[in-house]
Amino acid sequence: MDRSGNLATEELKMDEKWIIVNEEVRRPGAMTREQYILATQQNSLPRTENPQFYPVGIYGWRKRCLYFFVLLLLVTMIVNLAMTIWILKVMNFTVDGMGNLRVTKKGIRLEGISEFLLPLYVKEINSRKDSPLVLQSDRNVTVNARNHIGQLTGQLTVGADAVEAQCKRFEVRASEGGKVLFSADEDEIVIGADRLKVTGTEGAVFGHSVETPHIRAEPSQDLKLESPTRSLVMEAPRGVQINAAAGDLKATCRKELHLQSTEGEIFLNADTIRLGNLPVGSFSSSSPSSSAPRQTIYELCVCPNEPRNVKQYKNVSYSGRWLDYIR
Template identity: 30%
Template sequence: MGDIKVVRGGFEVHGSTIVHGNLIVTDIASRDSEPIVFDSFNNFTINTRKGEEIINSFVLGKGGAIFNGSVQTPLVRTDSRNELSIESFARSIEILGAIGVALESRAGDLFASCLLDLRLQSTEGTIQLDAGQLYLKGLETAKAPESGKTVVSKSEIFQLCVCSNGKLFLAPPDGQCVFETDSNNVCK
């Protein structure tokens, strides 16, 4: 244990301290501009009780945290050696910001995955996709209409078409952006 100094209302410990068992305190603080470091062999648990509400979070041995309820923080990040994963196994995840929200990966991919719909919504602004290359996989392709019998090349170039409901589909480069039959209409 580091140096202990008895002060009014408690004591101060300077240096490193090892606690075996529980530590119950009113306040843990560090000197100005100095970090507080908690090092645990297995789990690290913090319990806060306010009235009937219990907020509990713990850090797993492999690294990670599980939160029951909402979390408010200005920053969520990981070091450059590990991936950051934010998951909800049974509910939804909402990331809200009063001024904005930034999702950034400085050294790799940014991956979002879900079972159902993934929505990007801007109520008053625009959604911009700014990249050197943009891939839209799995889009349906309309066949060229039988009338007119235009020669369609076997190229891999298509028109990107948009339905009035916002759905996207591909059409041959020399055809129109329409489906010939209603039974295979992606716009429905």
């Protein structure tokens, strides 16, 4: 104990001398606060002849666990890197795009068949120059057009039963010149083609009136206007003309055929005018006192440069210029 106490006293004296010498060299006068605290702390610690050293680090099972986690992390990184390389290889990732998807200056280019599970918003869709553009769906294909506030302005739906178009005006134009071939809106339907051809066996059925300047059949074909259950009316404010340039014109009816002119004449102009199936009146020489009924005979006089009228005569014989019949 005496020896250790002497050593501690000598070390304390040497430390005080070292502090005093350093203080005199640096700044003569007083000891700084840091030097005082350091000197007192060093002097207060007990001094031993054989100091003990404690190892610093991770040993035992902790070290083995640390190595295990490092190895597991390394394996995970290798597997992740391998999976990333495999995905890049399978999906065909390149600088220009992924697989059949190519990113160009004009937009996105898709090769082959593409499926869209959600709505597609694009400005323009074009196909390749050597192949058509096919839009296919299990139910229907709908194309919508909206304005700047999102309201629906036009819709085209291609379904299994029908093709529907909803818009203010529907137009079909020719590929050359842009001529309107067909247009439809709420007010009218316009067909701008040079010829309208109906090839159905039942023809064309119109629910209301038809206004046209010309009705013509195909060459070497007959033109037939028919109303199966009702009447057929043709009206024109300036006249109706029916002309058969190379054939006959027949008018047939089941009951009566009326030719009526309210203000003008009925003019029959032909080389021969025949009235067939007319009954011919016969002359009887019965006496005036006979009780047999008398026949009333009407004669139609056809005379040039004279008014043509019907006169009533009785018991007149048939002559070459008279046509008589019994009424």
